[in-house]
Structures are given as C-alpha cells and as structure tokens.
Amino acid sequence: MRNLSFFKKFNTPLYNNLDLSQKKVLAYLSLATKITDRIFVKQITSDYFCYPKKVDKKIILEANKKNHLILSYYTLLKNNRNDIVSFRYEDYYQKELGEIAKYLIFAAKECGDLDFKKFLYQRAIHLIEGNYKESEKTWVLMRTDYPINIAIGPLLTYHDKLFGVKTYYSSCVYIRNLSKEKLYQKITKKIKKNFLENVFFPSDVTPRKEIIEVGDIYVYGGEVAKMKAVAWARPSNNTDCKDVLNKYGAKKLIFENAIAERVKNYGVLVYKSLFNQSISLKDLIFYTQMGIFLHELGHGYAIYSTSKERLKDFFWFFEELKSDVFAIHLSPYLIEYKFISEKNYEFLIQGLITDIFSQYQLAKKVPERKGHAFSAKYLFVNFIKDKIFQKKNKVFEIDFEVLKKKSAIYLKEIQDVLANFSYDEALNFIKLIEEKFDEYKVYLKF
Numbered sequence: 187m188r189n190l191s192f193f194k195k196f197n198t199p200l201y202n203n204l205d206l207s208q209k210k211v212l213a214y215l216s217l218a219t220k221i222t223d224r225i226f227v228k229q230i231t232s233d234y235f236c237y238p239k240k241v242d243k244k245i246i247l248e249a250n251k252k253n254h255l256i257l258s259y260y261t262l263l264k265n266n267r268n269d270i271v272s273f274r275y276e277d278y279y280q281k282e283l284g285e286i287a288k289y290l291i292f293a294a295k296e297c298g299d300l301d302f303k304k305f306l307y308q309r310a311i312h313l314i315e316g317n318y319k320e321s322e323k324t325w326v327l328m329r330t331d332y333p334i335n336i337a338i339g340p341l342l343t344y345h346d347k348l349f350g351v352k353t354y355y356s357s358c359v360y361i362r363n364l365s366k367e368k369l370y371q372k373i374t375k376k377i378k379k380n381f382l383e384n385v386f387f388p389s390d391v392t393p394r395k396e397i398i399e400v401g402d403i404y405v406y407g408g409e410v411a412k413m414k415a416v417a418w419a420r421p422s423n424n425t426d427c428k429d430v431l432n433k434y435g436a437k438k439l440i441f442e443n444a445i446a447e448r449v450k451n452y453g454v455l456v457y458k459s460l461f462n463q464s465i466s467l468k469d470l471i472f473y474t475q476m477g478i479f480l481h482e483l484g485h486g487y488a489i490y491s492t493s494k495e496r497l498k499d500f501f502w503f504f505e506e507l508k509s510d511v512f513a514i515h516l517s518p519y520l521i522e523y524k525f526i527s528e529k530n531y532e533f534l535i536q537g538l539i540t541d542i543f544s545q546y547q548l549a550k551k552v553p554e555r556k557g558h559a560f561s562a563k564y565l566f567v568n569f570i571k572d573k574i575f576q577k578k579n580k581v582f583e584i585d586f587e588v589l590k591k592k593s594a595i596y597l598k599e600i601q602d603v604l605a606n607f608s609y610d611e612a613l614n615f616i617k618l619i620e621e622k623f624d625e626y627k628v629y630l631k632f
Contacts, residue, residue: 200333200361207296208334214293215336215359218286222338222357225282229262229354235345236262236352238270243348246270259353260316260340275340276316279355283313286338299332306336313339333362344557350498370479376523446471452544459631460543461536462581473530473537477513480538484512497604500612502557508600510542510561515593532586539565539584560616563623568596570626577629 204212234241246263249270250256256263261272276283287310294306305328308321318339325337338357346352449471457463457470497504517534520526526534542565545558569575574589575582603612 200363204333204361207298210296211293212334212359212361214289214296215334218289218293218336218338219357219359221282221285221289222355225279225355228279230345232262234348235354237348238263238265240265241348246349257349257351259343259351262352274316275355276314280314287311287314290338297332299330301328301330302332302335309338331364333364335360335362344502347499350495350501373479373520373523373525374483376525448541448544448548449474452547453540456543456547457536457540460540460582463536465533465536469533470537470540473533474541476526476534477517477538477541480513480516481509483516484509497607497609497612500609500616501604503560503616504600504603504612506557507561507564508597508604510538510565511593511596511600513538514589515597518590532584535584535586535589560619564619565596566630567619567622567626568592570629571622575629580631582629 201209229235237246246256253272255261255272255274256270258272260275262275262278263270263272290306290310290313294303294310297303297306301324305321305324308324312318312321336357336359340353340355342356343350343353345354449467453470453474454467457465514535517531517538520534521528521531542558542562545555546562549555549559566575572588572592574585574592576585577583603615607615
C-alpha cells in the first residue's frame with residue numbers, strides 16, 4: 187500500500203473522521219480513478235471519439251443493421267477496408283481495466299462494510315466482463331452508512347457528437363457528508379410525495395414513452411473528487427441497467443469542494459456583476475449547492491423519451507436547460523415545505539442563476555459545458571423579454587413573482603422540445619436563442 191501522504195491536502199473534518207482502514211480504501215479507489223482518467227484521455231483524443239476518422243453516418247447506420255454492436259454504448263469502431271468493425275471496450279482497454287479491477291479488489295479486501303464490499307467485488311468483475319447490470323443494481327440499492335463511495339465505468343455520452351450514444355469512462359471517489367444527505371433526503375421525499383403528482387405536469391403536456399420517477403436521490407458533499415465538474419449524474423435509461431434505474435431512480439452526486447472552487451473562480455464575479463449585493467462567500471456556496479441539488483433532481487423528473495436519439499448532441503442542451511428551469515420552478519415550494527424562508531428563497535434563486543451564468547463563463551474554457559451555457563442564454567433572453575430581469579443602477583433586480591409564473595411556461599416549452607422536436611427543429615430553436623442572446627448580452631458585464 188502506498189503512503190497516504192498525497193491525501194494531506196484533504197485535511198478536512200470529513201477526511202479526518204475516517205479511520206485508517208477507510209483511508210486505505212479511499213486511496214485504492216483514488217488510484218482506480220487515475221487509471222479511468224487514462225482511458226478517458228485515450229477516448230477523447232482519438233480521431234472521432236469512438237468512430238473512424240473518415241466517418242459516414244449512413245455507412246455506420248447500414249453497418250448497424252448487420253451488427254447491433256456498431257451503435258452499442260460500449261464499443262468503438264474502426265474502418266476495415268470497405269467495412270466497419272466494432273471493438274468491445276473491455277477488449278480494447280483490457281490492460282487498463284485489469285488495473286482498475288485490481289485496485290477495486292484491494293479496496294474491497296480492506297473495506298469493513300459488507301454492502302460496499304459486495305459492490306466493489308462485483309464492479310471489478312463487471313468492468314472486465316463488460317456486463318454492468320448486476321453491479322449497477324447493487325450500487326443503486328445500497329443502503330449503508332459507509333462514509334466512502336465511488337462511481338466508475340463507461341457512463342455518460344456528452345462527447346459523442348455523432349449519434350449521442352457512445353459512453354466514455356468517468357469516475358470519482360468521494361467522502362459522504364451523511365448529515366447533509368439527510369437534509370436532501372427529506373426534501374426529496376417531500377417532493378416525491380407532493381410535488382410530482384400535484385404540481386409538475388401541465389395538463390396539456392403529454393409525456394412520450396415514460397416518465398422516470400426519482401426514487402432515492404442522495405447528494406453527497408464529498409471532499410475528495412477527481413472530476414472538475416461540480417455535479418455528476420448516473421446515466422438514466424442509456425445503459426444495460428435501465429430497468430433498475432427506471433424503477434428505483436438515479437443517485438446524484440455533488441462535490442462540495444468543486445462547487446466552492448467554481449463559486450470562487452466564476453460565481454463571485456458573476457454575482458457581483460448581476461446583483462452587486464452583499465453576500466458572504468460561505469452563503470453563496472451554500473445556496474449554489476442547494477440550487478444544484480434541485481437541478482440534479484430535475485434530471486430524474488419530467489420527460490425522458492427517445493429524444494436522445496432524435497436530438498443527438500443537442501439532447502444535452504435541452505436536458506441541462508430542463509433541469510435548470512425545474513430547479514427554478516421548484517424553489518418556491520421549499521418555502522411551502524418549510525425548508526427555507528422567503529428571504530432565503532431569494533438568495534437561492536440568485537445563487538442558482540449565478541451558477542447558471544458561471545457555466546456560461548466556464549464554457550469559454552471547457553467546450554463540454556456549452557450545453558449548460560445554452561441554458562444561461564435561454565434564460566437570459568427570456569428574463570429580459572418577460573421583464574424578470576430589470577436593470578437598475580447598473581445591476582439586475584429580479585421580479586420573483588413573475589419568475590414563479592413564467593418558470594412553468596418555460597418548463598412546458600422545454601419539455602415540448604424534448605418530447606416532440608426533430609433535430610432540425612431543435613437546431614433552429616438554438617439558433618434563434620443565440621441570435622437573441624447576442625442582441626441582449628450588451629446588458630452583461632462579464
């Protein structure tokens with residue numbers, strides 16, 4: 187076992203509460219994530235992610251008729267003379283996956299929690315076999331207070347710009363903030379009991395295919411996170427485990443330190459530019475966290491249809507926007523449920539809007555965030571048009587009452603896109619918003 191000194195920078199209460207055995211588990215899992223990163227880098231620096239360099243979509247679609255693995259979530263493709271052949275991830279990345287499995291097994295042997303130990307052993311085997319269903323089920327259904335968790339595997343599809351189906355390897359290990367989880371669990375249960383049935387769906391919106399109902403969503407205030415992103419969500423129905431996730435909901439993860447970092451780097455500037463009010467960094471981080479939690483809930487609620495195939499790489503534009511609008515729309519109900527006060531609701535909205543516009547700033551450096559940036563553009567255009575944002579003394583004031591009414595209309599519009607729009611219709615929608623944003627952004631000072 188390597189020395190644990192590389193964790194010294196995580197000299198935090200959550201880390202310091204771990205015993206030596208748990209710190210070893212954390213270290214082994216962190217080493218596993220480093221290898222996962224190596225696979226990820228190989229994927230995104232290849233010619234066309236998982237596709238041949240000179241790619242013809244029609245040829246790929248024809249090849250898929252003969253071989254269903256061509257457009258599998260877990261294969262990469264190569265040209266072979268006049269044919270396209272597929273390689274299973276577990277074969278192509280055999281060496282790296284073997285190393286990851288080794289560290290997962292080391293962690294399992296050190297782990298004193300039977301449920302988490304079971305998951306680690308399963309995941310080690312399934313990463314090598316390429317069959318994730320059983321370990322996904324174990325992960326989703328885990329009911330344990332063990333303070334460490336990990337998400338690892340080929341999970342999300344942001345980088346597939348061609349068909350929006352090829353997954354890339356991602357991972358993170360984190361320390362759970364159990365006290366914070368309990369608060370979020372209370373909110374989630376209240377929402378599940380009251381909000382979904384009575385409030386959410388306008389009567390004239392008919393969801394296609396299915397509605398994924400959130401079961402138990404845990405939001406972790408982790409203090410060890412490999413990822414640069416502040417929020418990381420499990421896949422919904424784009425993996426072999428879709429029956430499990432559809433039935434039990436998806437876990438969502440939030441990393442406290444990454445949020446704080448983004449608030450410091452972008453949020454403070456954006457908040458001052460938009461509102462120029464007095465708020466402590468600690469409070470801004472807290473309300474941003476709460477807003478992102480509501481955003482993550484939005485990924486589990488509402489329409490989820492075959493839109494991913496229809497909208498391809500634009501799917502994420504509208505999925506992220508839907509979740510942002512959901513968070514804004516849901517926020518007033520936290521007052522009704524007595525989780526926050528009216529004043530804190532206003533801070534929550536400001537924190538949420540600040541984070542949305544921070545994504546717009548971040549997307550200038552990180553292209554993968556451009557879906558989030560579109561959300562900022564859409565909301566800014568509508569906030570100006572509907573006079574939710576009104577410029578006074580060089581800063582914006584929010585008309586919260588108008589926002590409460592309009593958020594339902596925005597949500598309906600975005601759900602309609604997800605449920606009904608074609609690729610070309612979505613593209614035209616995006617172009618229109620971006621044209622309007624370019625016209626209005628003179629109001630922005632960042």
